[in-house]
Amino acid sequence: MKIKSLKLRQTNIPFVLVFKHALKSRSEVDGLIVELETENNIVGYGEALPREYVTGETTESVTGHLINTIFPKMRGMEFNNIDDVLYFLDNFYDIFDSLTEYDLCVKAATELALLDAYGKENKKSVLNLCSSACGLTPKNEIVYSGVVSADTPIIVKQILKQYQKTGITQIKLKVGKDLEHDIKNIELSREIIGKNVEIRADANEAWDLASAKKNLPILAEMGVVSIEQPMPKTSRDDYPKLMEFLRGKIEVCIDESLCSIGDAKWMIENGGASLFNLRISKNGGLSNALKIFAMAKSNGIKCQLGAQVGETSLLSSAGRILAALCGNFLFHEGSFGTHLLSYDLTKNPLSFGSGGIGDLSYLNLTDSMGLGIKVEGKLLDKMTKKILE
Template identity: 30%
Template sequence: MRIDSLKISREKTRLHTPFKTALRTAVEIDCIQVEITLHNGIKGRGEASPTYVITGDSTESIEAALNGPIREALIGLDIFYFQEALKRIQACCVGNTSAKAAADIALFDAYCKLWNIPLFSFLGDQKPIQTCMTIGVDEPEAMSAIALEKVKEGFRILKLKVGEDPKLDMARIETIIKTVPDDIKLRLDANQGWTPKQAVKLIRELQQEDFPIEFIEQPVKAQDLEGLKFVTERVDIPIMADESVFSARDALKIVSGHYADLLNIKLMKCGGISEAIKIASMAEAAGVACMIGSMIESPQSVGAAAHLAAAHPNIQYFDLDAPLWLSMEPQYLIYEGENITLPNKPGIGTVF
């Protein structure tokens, strides 16, 4: 079944609340939509959203990669050569992981629609998913108030954005812990905001207080793997690599060198579902659990991540709240508090 066309479009979506991290503040996102059409008329859809400070991709670069080398790699190819098509996406250009992810998602969507099965069925199993809820970086009292609000909405795991200043971060954590019920778990995401020594000092203080911290994401700069290992070896709270992991090659280096305890997989970082599967499976062989995460992205790309999360046994943690930050109602996924239900429809669940 030949791939006849690849078309792209763009739309802008506002967030209902600014999303603040140690790296940026987002108030809206660009969604670049990719539509692949097969010879029999079946369409597959993927999407990407640029995050300069993480992937280096812009709206313009994503569109250029999709309109250029990615289109040339796919048009005219028989989709039944599915693995070949996935390889062509990854090999047609250097970098451009967001554009590759959009095309990869669209290809999986079209292929599953061709067989009339949900994506999670094609990928494996379907386990329950409970997402955490992110609390953007802010003053301690403001973060605490939002945290309590989200607990009342049904979220039992909160992901706190920190990383601007260790002393202020400690005040944020202490204030939130005093506010929320004792059974609430916390995850910290420093977004590369601490030095290795700052991270060790702060985390040891958290340990002494016996705070309910599940793990800490990317405490140091993405390229500072020795700094990451310095922190991992000196604290008891698990350390998760996020921005340090873009590919299966990156993941192999981190797990084989014991640089971190856990890995965070994001489709926009790694280039789509096909590379994400490699990361999760390779980490599983090394005994390292993974989380599926998202940046501020479109519902379509988060939906694809959710299908993968439900299907892969080594994806044990979930951070898929991005659609809940958008001013539009979530599509393709059903949120009931922290619980996510996948649509039992072909592909990712899109309807044309």
């Protein structure tokens, strides 16, 4: 496979509802989509959603690296087999030595476009390509959790009722500075979903160490099974202290503090978490996420699949592939599709079904090679604000 051309689309999609947490409130999503075309006129697509408060990247910084560094060097590159692709991904930061390990959205968007194109060119799904290369046996389906934003009681109640109708039995609640409000939402979740609902909490860096020590025993006593990113990523040294204080009463999950492979190494070596939240865009693609998963597994740390708010079906499919390959994620998030987006870039958006089930059979269909998403040109053009080459 030889690369003929690359282009970048800066995109925007409105939401059907406002999504809020401690760090941000969103009514739309700005994203980046890489289009990679081969000499055989096969087009692969890769997506990334830069978040400055997560990886330090912005739309502008990622755009600059892709247009000025990645695209010029990749034009004309040849990949004769999957080993060539994997070598390129494993040595990405050596090939593009002006980048750092925190240029993660840059790698994610590039990698997904390359894998999508290579899979389509060779009539294979990315799931099958990666499972063969890694020696893994993928799962057939996964079960998604519902996520409830930090909103008014009326909105929270509406969201919970929708999840109850869908048969969702796992919920993640966004929490923050108002513990009394958070406790009411926990009680409301059990009232609407049922007393056996499995509840997690995500503070999105809202607390300091003292607040975390005060709040988490209360949440644990109420049956909350995990707390995600309770403290800022800049308070990394406080995470081992919190783990020692809690002594396993509740899972401590890191998200914003877990971006690069270096972040994973530090948390493992210092005992800063019991659960890793993996997201394709913020972790630098499938290859990095698989490496972090392997590191976590060998050190007794659990993992869950996370998602960027506002992902299209491209990133949702990549997330499903990661979950299928890893096999034993504790929880799964994402695939909201048009539950959140006003439209997607495909006529058949990926979204969880009844009971939160995410079916993976589409990845083995003849017309679903690569990432398994048939991108519709008109929908892609609709969300595109600007095209750069």
